Amino acid sequence: MIRSFLLLISILASVNAYSLTLPKPSATPGGIVIMPLEGIDAERLPNAWYRSNRVMVVPSTDTPYANQAKWLAVIGIPLSAKHTDKQLLVANGISFPFYIKDKEYEAQYLTIKNKKHVNPDPEQVARWRREKAEMTAAFKQWTTPATTVTEFTLPAKGPFSSPFGLKRFFNKQPRNPHSGLDIAAPMGDPIWAPAPGTVAAMGEYFFNGNTVILDHGNGLTSMYCHMSKIDVKLGDTLNPGDLIGKIGKTGRVTGPHLHWSVSLNNTRVDPLLFVAEKSQ
DSSP states (O other): HHHHHHHHHHHHHHHHOOOOOOOOOSSSSTTTTEEEEETTOOOOOOOOEETEEEEEOOOOOOTTTTTOEEEEEEOOOOTTOOSSEEEEEEEEEEEEEEOOOOOOOOEEEEEEGGGGGOOOOOHHHHHHOOOOOOOOHHHHOOOSSOOOOOOOSSSSSEEEOOOTTTTEEEEEEEEEOOOEEEEEETTTTEEEOSEEEEEEEEEETTTTEEEEEEEEETTEEEEEEEEEOOOTTOOOOOOTTEEEEEEESSSSSSSSEEEEEETTTEEEEEEEGGOOOOOO
């Protein structure tokens, strides 16, 4: 009787794990590729890698890809990827080559009053490098939670002030493209967890100001920057809607807002690809 009960629980858990809402595919720089792993019928979760980073793999059950393969790789494509280059995913020793499409992002020109946030001195550069290493470690860590996260709600209320992927110029100097989504909101407005996650890193960073990084498992993380207040601690486990902190203007900013980044296989991708409802 007990064994039958445990088997039933296991089956129900598997069904729940398989009922996933996939992110929106966008085979472009900064987008997401959904790759059916044809020819891999293993019962255990395949081990997949892209550009030296482990990739999220989910079952294809109850998805449009169910007839193509048993497993799907969910691949984040870097903004630096070129549409002319062949991309390569390797799963269980099998190579899956693919190509992406080109995408032209708009340019944004910002005036930064604090000149140190445009041309930092050597000591500030050293600080930024230490902070970058800490954030990269959080982006690269791999955990396997009980529930696979593939969908987000919006973490704050407000208009989208700077979309993902913008080519950015600070005081007319070119910088890296905008690797997140900016949500404009008044000082002190709440920031909520958009999905289950664990606080993987946090701190007051030179460029990002007060920052929290959540680990959602399977190589999916999210980052919240420029906060006026942090209301969580390292290692906290959060549920959707739990308070992370408050909107602020710390770090390199021109006004109060939330910079929200989503990272998949250590690659910053468009957060809205994970959001079913975009309206505010």
